[in-house]
Amino acid sequence: MSENIVKPSILPGFMELTPSDQILFNRMLDIIRKNYEKFGFLPIDTPIIEKSEVLLAKGGGETEKQIYRFEKGDTDMALRFDLTVPLARYVAQHFSELTFPFRRYQIGKVYRGERNQKGRFREFYQCDIDIIGNGTLDIINDAEIPSIIYSTFKDLGFDSFTIKINNRKILMGFFQWLNIDDLTLVLRAIDKLDKIGVTGVEKELKSIGLEEENIEKIKEFIKIKGSNVEIIESLKMLEIRNEIFEEGLNELALVNKYIKLFGVPEENYKIDLTIARGLDYYTGTVYETFLNDYPSIGSICSGGRYDNLATYYTKQKLPGVGISIGLTRLFYQLMEANIIKAMENSLTKVLIIPMENYIEKAVEAATILRKEGINTQIYIEDSKVGKKFNYADKLNIPYVIVIGQEEVESNNYSFRNMSTGEQRIIVMEEILSCLK
Amino acid sequence: MSENIVKPSILPGFMELTPSDQILFNRMLDIIRKNYEKFGFLPIDTPIIEKSEVLLAKGGGETEKQIYRFEKGDTDMALRFDLTVPLARYVAQHFSELTFPFRRYQIGKVYRGERNQKGRFREFYQCDIDIIGNGTLDIINDAEIPSIIYSTFKDLGFDSFTIKINNRKILMGFFQWLNIDDLTLVLRAIDKLDKIGVTGVEKELKSIGLEEENIEKIKEFIKIKGSNVEIIESLKMLEIRNEIFEEGLNELALVNKYIKLFGVPEENYKIDLTIARGLDYYTGTVYETFLNDYPSIGSICSGGRYDNLATYYTKQKLPGVGISIGLTRLFYQLMEANIIKAMENSLTKVLIIPMENYIEKAVEAATILRKEGINTQIYIEDSKVGKKFNYADKLNIPYVIVIGQEEVESNNYSFRNMSTGEQRIIVMEEILSCLK
Incomplete structure (x- = not known):
């Protein structure tokens, strides 16, 4: 040091x-x-x-x-x-x-x-x-x-x-x-x-x-x-x-x-x-x-x-x-002159937030989305859920996918629109069609 | 000087x-x-x-x-x-x-x-x-x-x-x-x-x-x-x-x-x-x-x-x-190592070649194509037709549109595929659908 x-x-x-x-x-x-x-x-x-x-x-x-x-x-x-x-x-x-x-x-x-x-x-x-x-x-x-x-x-x-x-x-x-x-x-x-x-x-x-x-x-x-x-x-x-x-x-x-x-x-x-x-x-x-x-x-x-x-x-x-x-x-x-503003700029379209122990499913989902050309990040670090959502907010990432026990068992994803707050539990195909 | x-x-x-x-x-x-x-x-x-x-x-x-x-x-x-x-x-x-x-x-x-x-x-x-x-x-x-x-x-x-x-x-x-x-x-x-x-x-x-x-x-x-x-x-x-x-x-x-x-x-x-x-x-x-x-x-x-x-x-x-x-x-x-070659690189998709006196029609056509997001150049300079085609060849521009009296009178365009040599007299809509 x-x-x-x-x-x-x-x-x-x-x-x-x-x-x-x-x-x-x-x-x-x-x-x-x-x-x-x-x-x-x-x-x-x-x-x-x-x-x-x-x-x-x-x-x-x-x-x-x-x-x-x-x-x-x-x-x-x-x-x-x-x-x-x-x-x-x-x-x-x-x-x-x-x-x-x-x-x-x-x-x-x-x-x-x-x-x-x-x-x-x-x-x-x-x-x-x-x-x-x-x-x-x-x-x-x-x-x-x-x-x-x-x-x-x-x-x-x-x-x-x-x-x-x-x-x-x-x-x-x-x-x-x-x-x-x-x-x-x-x-x-x-x-x-x-x-x-x-x-x-x-x-x-x-x-x-x-x-x-x-x-x-x-x-x-x-x-x-x-x-x-x-x-x-x-x-x-x-x-x-x-x-x-x-x-x-x-x-x-x-x-x-x-x-x-x-x-x-x-x-x-x-x-x-x-x-x-x-x-x-x-x-x-x-x-x-x-x-x-x-x-x-x-x-x-x-x-x-x-x-x-x-x-x-x-x-x-x-x-x-x-x-x-x-x-x-x-x-x-x-x-x-405030003619342009950098308020809501994000290149990243989706942040995937895995609950504890569900990182593998998150990695799989990210790989699918990226193959479709969708800019995607996984929140990999171990921290509180609130902090993870806050991360998406701060970076103006428009969509969040949450993966936990329920989602894995039903083979669904919680898909949240960050600007409207609307959250739905849907399959990957639906997410893909939403994002395109 | x-x-x-x-x-x-x-x-x-x-x-x-x-x-x-x-x-x-x-x-x-x-x-x-x-x-x-x-x-x-x-x-x-x-x-x-x-x-x-x-x-x-x-x-x-x-x-x-x-x-x-x-x-x-x-x-x-x-x-x-x-x-x-x-x-x-x-x-x-x-x-x-x-x-x-x-x-x-x-x-x-x-x-x-x-x-x-x-x-x-x-x-x-x-x-x-x-x-x-x-x-x-x-x-x-x-x-x-x-x-x-x-x-x-x-x-x-x-x-x-x-x-x-x-x-x-x-x-x-x-x-x-x-x-x-x-x-x-x-x-x-x-x-x-x-x-x-x-x-x-x-x-x-x-x-x-x-x-x-x-x-x-x-x-x-x-x-x-x-x-x-x-x-x-x-x-x-x-x-x-x-x-x-x-x-x-x-x-x-x-x-x-x-x-x-x-x-x-x-x-x-x-x-x-x-x-x-x-x-x-x-x-x-x-x-x-x-x-x-x-x-x-x-x-x-x-x-x-x-x-x-x-x-x-x-x-x-x-x-x-x-x-x-x-x-x-x-x-x-x-x-x-010859692993990549820059042979056929062109960003420009179309070269428009107007015959003498038909530059106006060429400008109109270029404006239409560009509005559709197609990278287009007009050969504006006064020179022989052969030289104009040669220009497209040298720059690997894949398509050429020729505009002369016949084309203007019939409201068509001669549309040439430079790699196959195929040339057709068609309307603009057809050109646009070809290029997309």
């Missing part, structure tokens, strides 16, 4: 759940995975540790500061901080073994040494899909993505959510037409529209030093409202003669047309010209998804189209489109 | 699969998980990074050398090297929130910076179950474990495997009775029985310096053969008067009796008195599992009973019993 006890604890910024919360979390992961597979995506699983030179090929910025990087022997290695860089490396490395368009999903943990704050995690699950073309990739793929988001969040139990869609080319072309070179500050101002309103944006654009004329045009642009078709019509009527703008507008119109065909109801998606998503990565369609009743949670599923996935690893041109769900943060937010 | 291209590669000792191999791997993971759940185990998911002082509380030995340990800021952290230490920490930390006996499963990656050699991995999946008692844990739990191993490997497609069972107390009591104090070398010699035979073991025991009399008794002991019941009878007839030995023998007899009741066929388990499993961790029943036709693969599922899970983190006495499947290594070995 050790006398030196180390306090059992985990690092700050890491999520660890109770088993009943974990059941709920895993159920969500399964639903996401099932949906990704339904749309023809193939699984890959890349190492969590990669060579630093590979992960940091792009280099710079926040990534480099937040990354968990270390040496072992002579090797400089690091933990992946997203699933996109490993995907790029994977596609470049295995290019000749893959069939394009390559549709892959990956669900796994990623690591970022962020500043410690509530709701931010240093280890979190990302659930990603991407469609990678070899040289080209049809715009209709961009219209399919929202239908995957829709199907997934419907299956997760959400009804009231909006997939916001935009096309970066519209923004880029528009600003090119206005002769504005540095988009960073302008886009940052526009991004705040929801929070600070049109006058707020106007103020901020002034402070950047934009010309009056341009500010007016930007105001006109961000004020565009209406149905999706109306927005597209309004954009056309701006009569902006810029190639990139026109390309973006055509793409957006096509995406808008096909989304409907892919079965996404009109109320679940919306063109939003202020969505920009980062600055250097996405090059066309962009997506963000919001729960209508909980806008403060922010986007729960984002992504977009990019021209070239793996510039740092190959000369092959690999355009793609993809999305990511950050499930750890989403799960935390949903729990905090 | 970047001119500096980093060679895309991963670190040595890490496994990365093609998508079709990954499908097979994931299927095995799913089967394992399903079986663990069938026996009433609850999921937990602990962080991959933990505090070094926690992971290394026990300290010493190989573990410390192999661990991936690093600092970020002032924090000394490390990657978990197994799932047992995190379980011990988890149970100690969350003791008051858990319901005992606590049956948990965990499937996740662990990290060991082992010397680089074929078939050894530095990142690998462990699939663990453990049953943890609060203070005590009935011996019948030890008899249930083999039924979980049996059910799991049956579902994985194996028939000819043997779960070897022993009880450490029998070994410990036996050697205590022989007044042999240092078991390490003796057990190591006995462990080689299969490879070097009785005379080989005898030689080795002599070289250690064991007395003739003891060597004779050990030979008598390891020569014990026969059915499980016969082995137990032979052990009784040794008439060893030692409390630990007798306790072990009683436990083994009980386990042997209950294993049968748990539905494990006689041919799939075998008492083997030479199984010892490590030296300081297990204290009672021990398990190893072998594929009869591939003994060189070694044990594919091992574990045992321990007196106290979490001595380093709590004063609570937490006896347990558990097993682990090291799936990464097992998968590698099975592939190498």
